[in-house]
Each structure stands twice: as C-alpha cells, then as structure tokens.
Amino acid sequence: MKxxxxxxxxxxxxxxxxxxxxxxxKEAPAPEDENELxxxxxxxxxxxxxxxxxxxxxxxxxxxxxxxxxTSRITLKxxxxxxxxxxxxxxxxxxxxxxxDEVREEGDEHLVVLTPxxxxxxxxxxxxxxxxxxxxxLSGTVATGSINQGLxxxxxxxxxxxxxxxxxxxxxxxxxxxVNITFDVVVAP
Amino acid sequence: MKxxxxxxxxxxxxxxxxxxxxxxxxxxxxxxxxxxVKGVVKDRETNLPIVxxxxxxxxxxxxxxxxxxxxxxFDRLCQGSYVLECKIIGYKTTRTxxxxxxxxxxxxxxxxxxVHLQDVEIVARRVTSLTQPSGSLQxxxxxxxxxxxxxxxxxxxxxxxxxxxxASIAKPVIHGLHSNRILIINNGIRQEGQQWxxxxxxxxxxxxxxxxxVVKGAAGVRYGSDAIGGVILVEPAELPYxxxxxxxxxxxxxFTNGRTGVVSGTFEGGLKKWKGFGWRLQGTLKNGGNIxxxxxxxxNTGVREQNFSAAAGYRSVKFGAEVFYxxxxxxxxxxxxxxxxxxxxxxSVIQNGEPFIKADFNRAIERPNQLVDHxxxxxKAYRQFSGNRLSxxxxxxxxxxxxxxxxxxxxxxxxxxxxxxxxxxxxxxLEHKPIAKEITGQIGFSGLHQYNFTDGRPLIPDFEQSNAGxxxxxxxxxxxxxxxxxxxxxxxxxxxYRFIGQTLDQRNHQFNSWSGTVGSxxxxxxxxxxxxxxxxxxxxxxxxxxxxxxxHHGAAAYExxxxxxxxxxxxxxxxxxxxxSERFSAEIGLYHNSIQNFIYLKPxxxxxxxxxxxxxxxxxxxxNATFSGADVTTEWNITPRWEHTAxxxxxxxxxxxxxxxxxxxxxxxxxNGLRYKIGxxxxxxxxxxxxxxxxxxxxxxxxxxxxxxxxxxAYHLWSIQVGGDIILTEKQKITWGIMGQNLFDTAYRDYLxxxxxxxxxxxxxxxxxxxxxx
Numbered sequence: 001m002k003x004x005x006x007x008x009x010x011x012x013x014x015x016x017x018x019x020x021x022x023x024x025x026k027e028a029p030a031p032e033d034e035n036e037l038x039x040x041x042x043x044x045x046x047x048x049x050x051x052x053x054x055x056x057x058x059x060x061x062x063x064x065x066x067x068x069x070x071t072s073r074i075t076l077k078x079x080x081x082x083x084x085x086x087x088x089x090x091x092x093x094x095x096x097x098x099x100x101d102e103v104r105e106e107g108d109e110h111l112v113v114l115t116p117x118x119x120x121x122x123x124x125x126x127x128x129x130x131x132x133x134x135x136x137x138l139s140g141t142v143a144t145g146s147i148n149q150g151l152x153x154x155x156x157x158x159x160x161x162x163x164x165x166x167x168x169x170x171x172x173x174x175x176x177x178x179v180n181i182t183f184d185v186v187v188a189p
Numbered sequence: 190m191k192x193x194x195x196x197x198x199x200x201x202x203x204x205x206x207x208x209x210x211x212x213x214x215x216x217x218x219x220x221x222x223x224x225x226v227k228g229v230v231k232d233r234e235t236n237l238p239i240v241x242x243x244x245x246x247x248x249x250x251x252x253x254x255x256x257x258x259x260x261x262x263f264d265r266l267c268q269g270s271y272v273l274e275c276k277i278i279g280y281k282t283t284r285t286x287x288x289x290x291x292x293x294x295x296x297x298x299x300x301x302x303x304v305h306l307q308d309v310e311i312v313a314r315r316v317t318s319l320t321q322p323s324g325s326l327q328x329x330x331x332x333x334x335x336x337x338x339x340x341x342x343x344x345x346x347x348x349x350x351x352x353x354x355x356a357s358i359a360k361p362v363i364h365g366l367h368s369n370r371i372l373i374i375n376n377g378i379r380q381e382g383q384q385w386x387x388x389x390x391x392x393x394x395x396x397x398x399x400x401x402x403v404v405k406g407a408a409g410v411r412y413g414s415d416a417i418g419g420v421i422l423v424e425p426a427e428l429p430y431x432x433x434x435x436x437x438x439x440x441x442x443x444f445t446n447g448r449t450g451v452v453s454g455t456f457e458g459g460l461k462k463w464k465g466f467g468w469r470l471q472g473t474l475k476n477g478g479n480i481x482x483x484x485x486x487x488x489n490t491g492v493r494e495q496n497f498s499a500a501a502g503y504r505s506v507k508f509g510a511e512v513f514y515x516x517x518x519x520x521x522x523x524x525x526x527x528x529x530x531x532x533x534x535x536x537s538v539i540q541n542g543e544p545f546i547k548a549d550f551n552r553a554i555e556r557p558n559q560l561v562d563h564x565x566x567x568x569k570a571y572r573q574f575s576g577n578r579l580s581x582x583x584x585x586x587x588x589x590x591x592x593x594x595x596x597x598x599x600x601x602x603x604x605x606x607x608x609x610x611x612x613x614x615x616x617x618x619l620e621h622k623p624i625a626k627e628i629t630g631q632i633g634f635s636g637l638h639q640y641n642f643t644d645g646r647p648l649i650p651d652f653e654q655s656n657a658g659x660x661x662x663x664x665x666x667x668x669x670x671x672x673x674x675x676x677x678x679x680x681x682x683x684x685x686y687r688f689i690g691q692t693l694d695q696r697n698h699q700f701n702s703w704s705g706t707v708g709s710x711x712x713x714x715x716x717x718x719x720x721x722x723x724x725x726x727x728x729x730x731x732x733x734x735x736x737x738x739x740x741h742h743g744a745a746a747y748e749x750x751x752x753x754x755x756x757x758x759x760x761x762x763x764x765x766x767x768x769x770s771e772r773f774s775a776e777i778g779l780y781h782n783s784i785q786n787f788i789y790l791k792p793x794x795x796x797x798x799x800x801x802x803x804x805x806x807x808x809x810x811x812x813n814a815t816f817s818g819a820d821v822t823t824e825w826n827i828t829p830r831w832e833h834t835a836x837x838x839x840x841x842x843x844x845x846x847x848x849x850x851x852x853x854x855x856x857x858x859x860x861n862g863l864r865y866k867i868g869x870x871x872x873x874x875x876x877x878x879x880x881x882x883x884x885x886x887x888x889x890x891x892x893x894x895x896x897x898x899x900x901x902x903a904y905h906l907w908s909i910q911v912g913g914d915i916i917l918t919e920k921q922k923i924t925w926g927i928m929g930q931n932l933f934d935t936a937y938r939d940y941l942x943x944x945x946x947x948x949x950x951x952x953x954x955x956x957x958x959x960x961x962x963x
Contacts, residue, residue, distance in 0.1 A: 060799065065799075
C-alpha cells in the first residue's frame with residue numbers, strides 16, 4: 001500500500017467508525033424528581049373544649065433557594081390547653097403529597113421535636129408512640145403559659161438505625177434534621 | 190499507648206543494629222573487573238529498536254551508541270554500582286542504576302558469563318514534554334502503593350496531595366488544583382466522569398497501571414486545554430507482542446485497618462503462530478470494612494470494588510492496532526456520622542469533638558453510599574510510513590454514578606441522585622519524521638462528544654457537550670539545548686436542558702480559545718540541567734459552575750451557579766534545576782500559576798433559609814488567583830547501603846481581587862525517608878528496610894471566618910517499610926513488602942478532608958503485600 005492510500009484508508013475507517021460510534025439512541029431530558037421534598041409544615045391547634053382548628057403554616061413551594069419561605073405567626077391564648085397535630089406536605093406535586101403518614105409508619109426512626117423559646121412559653125407533650133414506646137411527636141398537647149411572646153423551633157429528626165442497631169432514644173440528639181424551622185409565637189390573653 | 194510506642198521504637202533500634210552486622214559481613218566481597226553490561230534500547234510504544242541512541246556510564250569515560258538492532262554493550266567494568274544514561278532526540282533521557290554485584294557463594298553454580306553480566310533493556314518513551322516538570326511512579330515505587338487508591342498512590346510524587354471526603358473517597362490535587370482543572374488520561378483516553386464533584390473519586394483501578402505519571406502545571410496543548418493544573422497519565426504495560434507463552438502476576442494485599450483485602454491478577458501472552466499478536470486479561474477485587482481511627486471506628490466506611498479489563502492487539506513494523514475494554518465497579522460507604530441535615534447539626538458535631546454515631550467493625554455498606562460504574566472501550570491503530578507515524582484513537586466511556594442519601598421520610602429505593610454520562614472521544618496524531626535531523630514534532634486533532642443525564646434531587650441539569658481541538662508541538666535538540674513549542678485551538682459547544690417547573694428550557698453556550706506552550710532545557714553538563722517552561726491553558730466553566738443550585742449535603746452550604754461565567758485562563762511559569770551525581774541528586778522546581786477569571790465559591794452575606802434551617806449561601810464567582818510554590822526532592826546515597834530522601838512542597842495561593850488567601854489549599858509539607866539496603870537475607874534479594882516521616886503544617890493562610898472551624902493543627906506521621914524479592918525459578922519471583930502507616934496511631938485531622946468536621950483521620954495501618962510473578 002502506498003502511504004497516500006493507507007492514509008486515506010485510515011482516515012475513512014476513522015470517519016465511518018466515528019459516525020457509527022456516535023449514533024447511539026439517546027433519551028429525552030426529563031424533569032427532576034426530588035423524592036424527599038417537603039414544601040409545607042402545617043400545625044393544627046385545637047383548643048380543648050372547642051372544635052375549631054387553627055392552622056399555621058411554614059411554606060417554601062419552590063424548594064430550597066428561589067423565593068424565600070413564608071411563615072405564619074402562631075397566636076395562642078394564655079394558660080390554655082391545645083391538641084396539636086403536625087403535618088408534612090409536598091405541595092409541589094399534583095395532587096399534594098402527604099408525607100405525614102410515612103413519618104408515622106417509620107415512627108421508629110423519626111421524632112418531631114417542638115422547642116419553645118423562652119421555655120415558659122408553653123410545654124409540649126407528645127401523645128403518639130412508636131413500636132419501642134418512644135414518642136413520635138406528630139400529635140400531642142400544648143399547655144400555654146402566661147402572656148408572652150417568643151419562638152417555636154420545630155424539628156423533624158431522622159434517626160435511622162446505624163449498622164442495624166436502633167439509635168432512637170426519645171431525645172433530639174441522634175440522627176439529623178429533615179426539618180428545622182422556626183415560627184413566631186404570641187401567647188395573648 | 191505510650192508503652193506500645195516504646196516497644197515499637199525498641200524494635201526499630203534492634204532491627205537496625207541487626208542490619209549493621211549484616212553490612213560488615215557483606216562488605217568483604219572482592220572486586221572483579223570483567224563485568225559487562227549489554228542490552229537493547231526500544232521504543233516503549235512501538236517496541237521497535239532505537240538506532241543511534243547514545244549511552245554513557247556516568248562518571249566514567251565510557252560512551253557507546255546502539256547499532257541497527259538497538260543493541261549496545263559495555264565491557265571491562267568493575268563490580269559496583271553505575272548510572273547508565275541513554276539519550277536520543279525526541280525521547281526523554283533515561284538514567285538507570287545498575288548494580289554489578291554478586292556474593293561469591295551465590296555465583297558458584299552459574300556459568301562464567303552470567304556471573305558478571307547484566308542485560309539491561311532500556312525502554313524509551315516518546316516524551317509528553319521535555320521542558321515541563323513531571324514525576325512518576327513505577328517499579329518499586331509503584332509496587333509500594335499497591336492496594337491504595339489512585340489518589341493515595343500519587344501522593345508519593347512531590348507537589349501532589351489529595352482531597353478527601355472521609356476515609357473512603359480521595360481525589361488527586363496537583364499544585365493546589367484538582368477536579369475539573371486536572372486531566373486524567375487513562376490508557377490514552379481522557380477520563381470523563383463527574384469530575385467536578387469533590388466527592389467523586391477517579392473511577393480507575395490503579396492495578397491497570399505499570400506507570401503513573403504526573404505532568405505538573407498547565408499541559409493543555411497535548412491533552413486538552415482544560416488541563417490547567419496538570420495531567421495524570423495512567424499507563425498500562427505494553428501488550429506482550431513478542432512472547433509466545435502465557436505469563437502473569439498475582440497481587441495480594443491485606444491491610445489491618447478496615448481489614449481490607451485486595452486481590453489483583455494479570456494473565457498475558459502472545460500467539461506462537463501469529464507473531465506480533467498479544468493479549469491481556471486483568472481483574473481486581475477489593476473488600477474493606479469500617480476504618481478505625483485511634484479513638485473509634487468510622488461507621489459505614491467499607492468499600493467493595495470489582496474491576497476487570499481485557500486487551501488484545503497486533504503489532505508489526507508498519508502497522509499496529511489495539512482494542513482495550515475495562516469495567517470499574519465500586520460501592521463506597523460514606524461515613525454515617527457525616528450526615529447532617531442542617532447547619533445546627535454540623536455545629537453540634539463540631540462542638541462534640543467526635544461523631545455522635547459510634548460503631549464497631551462491620552463490613553456492611555449501608556446508606557449513605559455511592560455505587561459507581563465506569564466502562565471504557567478503546568480502539569487504537571497506527572501506521573508508520575516513510576519515517577512518519579499516524580495514530581488514531583477512539584474511546585467510548587459510560588459512567589454511571591448513583592448516590593444514595595440517608596433517605597428522608599419518603600423511603601424510596603431510588604438513589605437521591607443518579608448521573609449517567611456517555612463520552613465519545615477521537616484523536617488523530619501525526620508524528621512527523623525529523624526535519625533537518627533536529628526537529629521532531631506532532632500535529633493532532635481531537636474531538637469529544639458527551640451527554641449527561643441527572644435524575645433525582647435537582648443539582649445539575651442534563652447537558653450535551655462537544656469539543657473540537659487541533660494542536661501542533663515541535664521539539665528541537667541541539668547539543669546542550671533542547672527547545673519545545675506548541676500551540677492549540679479548541680472550541681466547545683454546550684447545550685443545557687433545564688426544567689423550569691415542567692417546561693423544558695434549552696440554553697446554548699459556545700467557548701473557544703488558544704493555548705500555547707514554550708520551553709527549554711539546558712544540559713550544562715552530565716550533572717546539571719536547567720529547564721524552564723511557560724504554558725497557558727483555558728477552561729470553560731463547567732455545568733455545575735453555571736447551573737448548580739441546591740444544598741451541598743455534607744458541606745452544609747447552599748451553592749448556586751452563575752450563567753454568566755466566562756472561561757478561566759491560566760498562565761503558568763515553571764523553572765526546574767536538576768543535579769545528579771553518583772551519590773547525590775536534587776531537583777528544585779519553582780512555579781507560578783496565574784489564573785485569570787478563576788472560578789470559586791464565594792460566601793454571600795445573607796444565608797439561605799430552607800426547610801432544614803438557614804444555610805450559608807455560596808455563589809460561583811470569578812477572580813484572579815495565583816498559585817506559587819516550590820517542589821524540592823533530594824536523594825542522597827550516604828553509603829552504598831544507606832539512602833536518604835527528602836521531599837518538600839510549598840504552596841501559597843492568593844485571591845488577587847479580594848486581596849486575601851484562597852480556601853481549601855493544601856498545607857505545606859516535608860517528607861523524609863531513610864532506607865537501608867540489606868541485600869540478600871535468607872532467600873530474599875534486594876531486601877530493604879525504610880522509615881518515613883511526614884510533617885504537614887497547619888494551613889495558616891486562610892481568609893478569616895471562612896470556615897465552621899479553624900484549619901486543623903500541624904501533624905507528624907511515621908511509617909516503616911520492609912521488603913524484598915524471592916526468586917523461585919528463572920521465571921518466577923515473589924515480591925513481598927510489609928508496611929506500617931501512622932505507626933504511632935496519631936490522632937489528627939487534615940485540612941483537605943471535607944469530613945474533618947466530623948472525625949479524626951485513620952489510625953495505625955499495617956499491610957502485607959505479596960506479588961507472585963509467573
């Protein structure tokens with residue numbers, strides 16, 4: 001083979017191979033699908049002896065970043081007792097995805113913690129229990145103190161087993177935050 | 190703890206006393222001046238003999254050249270140690286140390302010829318760059334890193350450090366630059382995975398390599414403009430084109446820490462009937478469990494790795510072709526204690542001083558973990574015609590990376606993030622015949638097409654990318670001077686497919702620019718050479734820098750890309766002085782890399798409020814940065830048996846626009862090694878024992894308040910190694926080695942470990958290496 005010929009042959013072979021090589025079937029881009037998004041945390045307070053629920057929400061419909069989240073201010077009456085329910089929703093999906101049930105089902109590795117500041121604002125007592133008799137904290141009762149104002153930190157702690165051993169012990173320490181948000185609270189007369 | 194340190198020290202002292210005794214016995218050999226050295230000089234790539242190579246025995250008057258078959262011979266040499274130098278245009282000068290030394294007892298059964306004969310095969314490589322500093326690991330130095338990851342192994346080269354994400358993930362850092370700013374060339378193909386992520390380790394089985402080379406500084410012209418920090422070459426051995434039988438090697442390595450076991454085997458051979466045909470099969474298995482620090486185990490830090498590769502090729506004088514396929518599969522556990530949901534989680538771990546999660550030894554890999562697969566198919570062919578050589582290389586890679594988070598409330602079996610990237614590359618290089626017998630060079634074209642899909646949590650969008658480049662490099666060698674110059678032009682097209690809500694939004698970017706290199710070597714005499722190189726390179730912003738948006742878990746940071754970023758341009762000036770004599774050699778390299786429009790994450794004043802609380806907010810912005818430093822290596826043969834080596838690397842990185850230091854820059858370090866060559870003990874030849882000490886300074890050059898905790902303090906690490914070769918038969922050999930790392934179980938943290946907030950580093954680790962060559 002003459003050099004010129006061989007050069008041509010190689011270049012041709014190269015081009016053909018390159019064309020075949022790159023003609024793979026390619027899929028179309030698909031939107032992202034975050035399977036762990038929580039956009040909304042809803043607190044429902046029902047004063048003992050009444051049937052009218054008061055709903056307070058923390059919302060970040062577009063997820064992390066973008067538009068800032070919105071929070072409603074929690075207004076409660078002093079020295080009363082309330083039944084409280086906590087809900088976690090993904091409102092970016094249609095229909096809205098309610099994550100609360102899954103938290104309850106996996107109660108052995110989740111804990112909802114409500115921390116008021118100052119601590120005299122109210123006390124929270126969880127009424128639900130997991131299979132090992134530790135609180136889950138999705139429902140409970142709040143007993144408010146005297147007239148005051150402050151903050152409520154709500155955490156959803158994810159406390160999955162480590163090396164097959166449960167770590168949930170009813171305290172906030174193990175695991176990590178799935179939710180960590182703050183509400184303004186006013187305890188009025 | 191203290192007692193055990195004392196015992197270890199005592200052992201070391203006793204060991205050395207024992208060695209000194211050996212030394213006196215062995216020194217009683219009589220000199221013999223009838224030795225000779227002969228051999229053949231071949232091109233490493235083509236396996237063809239090199240005619241006219243000049244060979245000199247340093248510090249003697251002996252000079253010879255290779256004949257038409259590449260053969261050479263030196264005779265009438267006395268017993269002793271010599272440095273054989275081989276030089277020819279277009280190839281890097283090689284220096285081989287040969288020991289013409291035998292003990293009298295051993296020689297008795299051998300014929301007279303073989304007693305003092307040493308056959309040396311010099312394998313010359315066409316050089317990447319004559320003028321740019323580089324370092325490489327091969328033979329014994331590579332041997333000693335077997336079982337370690339690519340990044341751990343490369344740390345032995347001065348100027349190279351690593352960026353870790355816990356005990357299981359490490360990436361190489363060259364002169365302070367990493368990820369997208371360095372290129373890894375795996376068997377001639379540029380490695381394309383998700384390099385941008387600092388927790389994405391290179392998907393390469395180091396057992397494939399016969400040689401690991403790091404070209405330091407902007408080496409864009411030959412390998413691609415984006416190599417602004419350097420290039421790592423992972424080079425397998427030549428296929429066995431000339432042997433007719435089957436041969437191979439089996440490597441086993443066991444580590445006490447993590448109780449990690451590694452087995453790697455290679456079989457290769459040629460065909461008697463088909464001359465010039467060669468094949469190779471290679472595979473590696475790795476299994477490790479939880480890593481132990483001096484104080485506690487790190488939960489979920491196990492690793493499982495299964496890799497294999499197959500290659501076959503044909504080679505004749507004028508034509509050659511090769512097919513290579515490799516598969517890399519790893520399952521990496523990520524330290525459970527590093528999982529945080531919010532900034533307050535991170536702050537409480539730091540305050541606690543040790544992880545909340547404690548574990549025992551365990552091999553199970555749970556979430557969070559990474560499942561990474563990398564496939565590479567390569568076809569290469571070349572043809573020689575009238576002194577020119579044309580080669581074509583095609584590569585197809587598929588990289589799949591599944592990252593499993595410690596799942597949230599919605600238990601799903603799907604990974605939180607799944608990246609699938611396919612890359613097609615094509616390179617055509619013409620090496621022309623010497624012009625006026627003095628100028629050699631190459632002209633090349635390279636193309637790349639790649640597409641990426643990201644599923645799961647929003648992080649980076651889907652994209653498609655194409656690259657086209659052309660380059661020319663010419664070299665001129667005249668007497669004491671060697672010159673080199675190169676030029677390259679690249680174009681890149683990037684199409685990004687994002688979803689804003691449910692609507693597809695396509696963005697197009699186009700980047701193009703020149704890069705160049707010019708350099709020179711002055712070989713003042715046989716001892717001293719001076720080299721200087723100026724190189725430029727440019728790197729278009731990558732997709733994560735343009736479009737990433739979200740919380741970086743583990744880093745407790747909200748990171749946001751910027752669509753308006755422009756390419757970075759590096760101007761890299763390097764100077765190197767190399768001194769070699771029989772007993773002492775030293776290399777001093779200085780560099781100054783100035784990067785215009787350097788892309789980095791800048792902290793913003795306001796945090797981002799998310800469902801997991803407030804996160805510090807970082808945006809990708811550009812500045813002008815400089816990386817200046819020095820690499821120093823010395824080797825001193827104190828006596829024929831004692832050898833001292835030292836490595837110093839110094840780096841200072843500065844943000845010129847902000848007038849402040851840059852974050853995440855490796856701290857300065859000094860490494861010392863003392864080695865004693867025992868020679869033959871019982872049946873082990875070339876035996877040695879060495880101790881090593883590494884000092885890493887505290888990184889004091891950081892911007893104020895840039896981190897959740899101050900950079901960790903300086904630390905000292907000691908190591909010990911013993912090893913040798915046991916010759917079984919003419920063709921069979923066992924190479925053994927025992928190594929102890931972090932000998933005194935020092936508790937320390939490293940600034941370039943992203944998990945430094947969560948835990949201290951690995952504790953003491955002993956390993957046993959056995960390699961059986963058959």
